[in-house]
Amino acid sequence: MLTPEQLKKLSEIESVVFVFESRTYHLQTTHFWEFLGVDSIHQYNQFPLDMKSDIIIGVIDSGIWPESKSFNGRGLGPVPKRFMGECVTGDHFTLANCNRE
Secondary structure, three states, X not given: OXXXXXXXXXXXXXXXXXXXXXXXXXXXXXXXHHHOOOOOHHHHOOOOHHHOOOOOOOOOOOOOOOOOHHHOOOOOOXXXXXXXXXXXXXXXXXHHHOOOO
8 A cells, every 4th residue: 555655756757647546356257368368477477577566557347348259258168057147137238148258
């Protein structure tokens, strides 16, 4: 957690675009890395050890678009028996739009 002084100093750096309070989000998919085309997280770990400490980079997709490739469900096996989710319908989103994703 940053102190108010650290926050102020960080915000004053020209290359820093935005500083905000951290929030914890829970995993929504187990196929994220495959969707991004990443075979192994480790192959992208190219920074020297001293350059990567205290850096957090996140990808947040705040929009839901059922037609997106991330929701097509192709290539996924059957729904695991332990799956506890459900399909929630709404305006312009019927049971026909639900799949294994």
